[in-house]
Amino acid sequence: MVDIILTIHVILAVGLIIFILLQRSDGGALGGLGGGMSLSGIMGTQGSTNFLTKLTAIFAGLFMLTSLLLAIFESRSGNESSFIDEEIINEVDAPLIKIDEELDTPVPPKSE
Numbered sequence: 001m002v003d004i005i006l007t008i009h010v011i012l013a014v015g016l017i018i019f020i021l022l023q024r025s026d027g028g029a030l031g032g033l034g035g036g037m038s039l040s041g042i043m044g045t046q047g048s049t050n051f052l053t054k055l056t057a058i059f060a061g062l063f064m065l066t067s068l069l070l071a072i073f074e075s076r077s078g079n080e081s082s083f084i085d086e087e088i089i090n091e092v093d094a095p096l097i098k099i100d101e102e103l104d105t106p107v108p109p110k111s112e
Helices: 002-022 039-043 045-075 083-093
Strands: none
Touching (some): 002 045
16 A cells, blocks of 8 residues: 555656646746747646646645655554664764773874
8 A cells, every 4th residue: 555655746746846847937947848839839828727737736635645655655564663773873882983992091093
């Protein structure tokens, strides 16, 4: 179930990126790409703006919903540890500087 929602989440993310880049802005954005034919030529300027705005809003809402569902599923999974925790623990176990405990006054290593 989580894999299906994660796949939908990734598709929504890619769709959001595409729809945001296709929207026309003050700078022109990428709305003019496509071999001289844009959505404004197909549906008119106002129609394409409304269509892309609504589609972006729908994708954004669905993206937030899948984000929330994934967070809920992860919190209920019962797995208390994460791979990030394991990486931090592995890094902390390794000493940064080797110190000889036999010396009364340890000397830091010389730079080469």
